[in-house]
Amino acid sequence: xxxxxxxxxxxxxxxxxxxxxxxxxxxxxxxxxxxxxxxxxxxxxxxxxxxxxxxxxxxxxxxxxxxxxxxxxxxxxxxxxxxxxxxxxxxxxxxxxxxxxxxxxxxxxxxxxxxxxxxxxxxxxxxxxxxxxxxxxxxxxxxxxxxxxxxxxxxxxxxxxxxxxxxxxxxxxxxxxxxxxxxxxxxxxxxxxxxxxxxxxxxxxxxxxxxxxxxxxxxxxxxxxxxxxxxxxxxxxxxxxxxxxxxxxxxxxxxxxxxxxxxxxxxxxxxxxxxxxxxxxxxxxxxxxxxxxxxxxxxxxxxxxxxx
Amino acid sequence: xxxxxxxxxxxxxxxxxxxxxxxxxxxxxxxxxxxxxxxxxxxxxxxxxxxxxxxxxxxxxxxxxxxxxxxxxxxxxxxxxxxxxxxxxxxxxxxxxxxxxxxxxxxxxxxxxxxxxxxxxxxxxxxxxxxxxxxxxxxxxxxxxxxxxxxxxxxxxxxxxxxxxxxxxxxxxxxxxxxxxxxxxxxxxxxxxxxxxxxxxxxxxxxxxxxxxxxxxxxxxxxxxxxxxxxxxxxxxxxxxxxxxxxxxxxxxxxxxxxxxxxxxxxxxxxxxxxxxxxxxxxxxxxxxxxxxxxxxxxxxxxxxxxxxxxxxxxxxxxxxxxxxxxxxxxxxxxxxxxxxxxxxxxxxxxxxxxxxxxxxxxxxxxxxxxxxxxxxxxxxxxxxxxxxxxxxxxxxxxxxxxxxxxxxxxxxxxx
Numbered sequence: 001x002x003x004x005x006x007x008x009x010x011x012x013x014x015x016x017x018x019x020x021x022x023x024x025x026x027x028x029x030x031x032x033x034x035x036x037x038x039x040x041x042x043x044x045x046x047x048x049x050x051x052x053x054x055x056x057x058x059x060x061x062x063x064x065x066x067x068x069x070x071x072x073x074x075x076x077x078x079x080x081x082x083x084x085x086x087x088x089x090x091x092x093x094x095x096x097x098x099x100x101x102x103x104x105x106x107x108x109x110x111x112x113x114x115x116x117x118x119x120x121x122x123x124x125x126x127x128x129x130x131x132x133x134x135x136x137x138x139x140x141x142x143x144x145x146x147x148x149x150x151x152x153x154x155x156x157x158x159x160x161x162x163x164x165x166x167x168x169x170x171x172x173x174x175x176x177x178x179x180x181x182x183x184x185x186x187x188x189x190x191x192x193x194x195x196x197x198x199x200x201x202x203x204x205x206x207x208x209x210x211x212x213x214x215x216x217x218x219x220x221x222x223x224x225x226x227x228x229x230x231x232x233x234x235x236x237x238x239x240x241x242x243x244x245x246x247x248x249x250x251x252x253x254x255x256x257x258x259x260x261x262x263x264x265x266x267x268x269x270x271x272x273x274x275x276x277x278x279x280x281x282x283x284x285x286x287x288x289x290x291x292x293x294x295x296x297x298x299x300x301x302x303x304x305x306x307x308x
Numbered sequence: 309x310x311x312x313x314x315x316x317x318x319x320x321x322x323x324x325x326x327x328x329x330x331x332x333x334x335x336x337x338x339x340x341x342x343x344x345x346x347x348x349x350x351x352x353x354x355x356x357x358x359x360x361x362x363x364x365x366x367x368x369x370x371x372x373x374x375x376x377x378x379x380x381x382x383x384x385x386x387x388x389x390x391x392x393x394x395x396x397x398x399x400x401x402x403x404x405x406x407x408x409x410x411x412x413x414x415x416x417x418x419x420x421x422x423x424x425x426x427x428x429x430x431x432x433x434x435x436x437x438x439x440x441x442x443x444x445x446x447x448x449x450x451x452x453x454x455x456x457x458x459x460x461x462x463x464x465x466x467x468x469x470x471x472x473x474x475x476x477x478x479x480x481x482x483x484x485x486x487x488x489x490x491x492x493x494x495x496x497x498x499x500x501x502x503x504x505x506x507x508x509x510x511x512x513x514x515x516x517x518x519x520x521x522x523x524x525x526x527x528x529x530x531x532x533x534x535x536x537x538x539x540x541x542x543x544x545x546x547x548x549x550x551x552x553x554x555x556x557x558x559x560x561x562x563x564x565x566x567x568x569x570x571x572x573x574x575x576x577x578x579x580x581x582x583x584x585x586x587x588x589x590x591x592x593x594x595x596x597x598x599x600x601x602x603x604x605x606x607x608x609x610x611x612x613x614x615x616x617x618x619x620x621x622x623x624x625x626x627x628x629x630x631x632x633x634x635x636x637x638x639x640x641x642x643x644x645x646x647x648x649x650x651x652x653x654x655x656x657x658x659x660x661x662x663x664x665x666x667x668x669x670x671x672x673x674x675x676x677x678x679x680x681x682x683x684x685x686x687x688x689x690x691x692x693x694x695x696x697x698x699x700x701x702x703x704x705x706x707x708x709x710x711x712x713x714x715x716x717x718x719x720x721x722x723x724x
Contacts, residue, residue: 141425
């Protein structure tokens with residue numbers, strides 16, 4: 001029963017966003033698009049952080065790998081949407097699969113440090129492998145995908161709907177995942193790894209799969225991001241991006257998919273609207289975080305759902 | 309009970325978010341003020357430079373009473389944090405929400421490259437007063453971008469020529485910051501220098517986050533005649549200090565790219581900087597009435613010495629104003645405005661006469677400057693002037709454009 005209500009709330013939110021979109025001017029609409037894409041990234045991290053209890057500081061790596069794959073394929077080889085998406089997702093998943101092997105053996109702070117280091121490796125590659133990534137200059141002018149339908153994705157509104165549908169699918173997929181027996185297993189590991197092991201669960205495999213799946217969805221967000229921004233650079237894979245994603249999850253409420261999405265929206269809003277009025281927007285963001293940690297340590301949404 | 313709240317909360321937040329997004333919609337009138345959108349890094353490691361840029365632009369607008377061709381000018385400044393993704397977002401805000409007629413500003417090369425496709429896509433006339441990355445007006449020019457600043461390698465070709473003709477330095481060790489700006493500065497110098505019979509016998513690249521130059525300075529080959537350094541801001545100050553402490557200064561004269569002794573870093577340096585020779589299209593000590601007037605006014609306004617960043621935006625806004633004047637203030641006609649921007653030619657800017665080539669880069673004087681102490685403070689005394697230098701120096705543009713961009717490995721270090 002409660003599950004149904006959450007789904008209804010999510011669908012209502014998506015539908016509302018879809019209904020409001022045509023009445024928004026171009027700039028707020030692009031910001032809303034950005035918020036939706038970043039929400040996918042935040043939700044993907046939440047599968048790892050909120051449901052499995054593994055705080056990753058290298059999540060920008062999978063996001064960035066997919067973004068770079070799409071950027072390079074779309075600009076230099078004129079590959080279409082399907083090809084770019086498949087390549088981006090495969091590469092992001094493969095990266096997560098390799099990094100997972102190295103990172104999953106650790107927990108807590110050590111996990112944090114290993115994922116941070118692995119993330120820095122990808123950043124270093126983006127910065128230094130100039131023949132492939134164009135280094136610091138980044139890849140500019142990524143064209144929006146061509147589309148067999150009468151409306152072009154180059155316009156903000158069709159692209160917004162495209163992203164909204166994609167986000168809806170990603171949200172649904174992740175929702176099914178965390179409610180499945182596998183997802184319940186993840187929650188069990190979060191609460192007590194030793195007990196799950198004693199019950200006969202393959203804890204390592206559960207954590208590893210969660211890591212890879214999380215990387216897959218981060219890659220999905222990355223591919224959309226490359227199309228949205230038209231630019232991919234080392235800034236997309238740098239530590240700040242990972243940290244910001246982690247903060248979005250913490251702000252919204254780890255262990256709820258809607259929470260990180262809300263956190264993503266709030267941060268995109270703060271970054272782009274409040275910063276117009278004051279240079280001190282980071283101070284405001286800091287105050288928001290402190291407030292959340294003090295009065296709602298389980299995030300904004302977490303505070304409203306006592307019995308999860 | 310609690311469950312319902314989640315739903316309500318989600319809806320309330322979404323509505324609030326959408327309402328906030330929709331709120332600042334003001335339909336701008338067709339014939340109101342002319343709106344210029346400017347990007348500058350006002351927070352982060354480049355904030356001081358960003359301030360110089362904004363002060364330069366504001367100073368010129370104040371001098372002309374914030375009015376051109378009978379129309380008021382609104383300068384809308386946004387902070388790009390020196391980050392290309394943020395710069396893209398802020399450009400969208402400036403172009404799509406504030407409906408600016410012209411976009412200007414930006415500091416870093418990656419911001420320049422990131423904005424180009426957006427600017428061309430929106431067909432919004434834009435100028436780059438500072439961003440110097442070579443290819444923006446060479447191999448990857450954007451139709452709607454006019455550069456009012458300079459090209460990284462532009463001062464380095466004549467500078468190498470000057471070194472060959474006026475010094476006995478033939479074997480030079482190059483040490484530069486490890487990114488595109490460093491490669492293009494040192495590459496430009498190497499190109500002309502080696503053509504004229506000089507040799508770059510070593511290239512050392514220092515990471516952007518270097519805190520200690522000692523390990524790099526220790527590598528410098530002993531048979532060198534001089535050292536060519538490309539540093540920026542805080543790193544320039546640090547480098548200069550350690551260059552003397554390591555005992556190299558008394559043995560090897562120091563040459564450099566213009567930013568190594570730019571006025572944005574010079575006040576942080578001590579006597580160890582004296583004697584360093586660099587080249588740039590501007591010097592605060594340039595002895596012309598226009599520059600002295602600008603330099604004094606800037607110092608009075610900002611409380612600090614004018615740098616090339618401040619002059620770049622001062623003259624950059626003047627360039628825009630001249631173009632607006634030329635079309636009688638009809639900035640709504642974007643094609644006309646762009647054409648006018650590409651036709652600007654001013655005889656008496658603070659940095660000297662400027663015009664623009666067909667690729668959209670200024671043709672301007674290049675000054676060879678030596679750091680001296682005058683009246684108790686350091687300055688870049690101009691010791692030679694190359695008039696009307698183009699980004700291609702004396703090379704044929706078509707042939708020049710066929711060679712690759714200067715990078716970490718190009719031109720190759722034949723004499724290393």
